[in-house]
Amino acid sequence: MTAPRLNPSLPHQAMSAITPQLSVGFTTQNNTIALRKRTLEGPGAKAVDRRVLDTFEANGFRFEIDKYICLGPRENDVERKVLGIFGGIHGNERAGTLICEAILLRFTADPSLLNGYELHIYPACNPWGLLFNSRNNANGTDLNRSFWTGSTEGETRILEAELRKQRLDGLISLHTDHKSDGLYGYTQGRQIGRHLLEPALEEASRILPLNGNSTPDGFHAAEGMIEECLPEVLRPPPALRGWPFEIILQTPGTAPMSAQVSAGSTAVIAILKQYRRFLAHSWGI
């Protein structure tokens, strides 16, 4: 292997306050940089499969965008609900990537959490940004303002193709607000999003407080929830708007990383449980 021209260990130096288990690691192979593979063990490990979605070029390297597919058993002979969970679209918001890894560990330990679901988990949507602790990608583009705008950014094109293909029933995008001292979230699409986010925030608020500000991020919020957001964020194709629920979860960047990961993963698991309850209710079970 030729020596890389950039140093993948650089970001770790800036993360001295974070324990090694809570760092985002990358590996380099054949000039391709990819998120470090976590070893997944436990009764649910067979239900989890890692795939390379595609690669793009930046700084003379290829960067991989990976996904994990988690396939739970079907419930009541009904098609599995397909949900997408996205982390690290802003590279300086590592909690989202670590939350994805934390929930993968939860699923492998307790596969019943996957009952009725087909989950597609994308822990590192902006791998270059994660490597260099940058909100934007290598071209200085904020990827979370580039969706469905005709963007030519590699990451956007890869994720747009995936969003078209998967036809998700729901989408959860994980972010960190570095100025916030509490959790909050956004919902779009189906009304159900609000009914999923509310109990999830409540459960996660046992670990971290909710943001008490009425306008975090400049939008109006009630009990940590905002029901509007910019159209160019990572979200389903315009033709599907209104069908999948869309939730953006913001962890508070001022809190310790371990608490952000714990609260964020608790919120995601709570959303899955609550959505399953809604579905069971709608089937009259």
Ligand SMILES: [Zn+2]
């Ligand atoms: Zn963000």
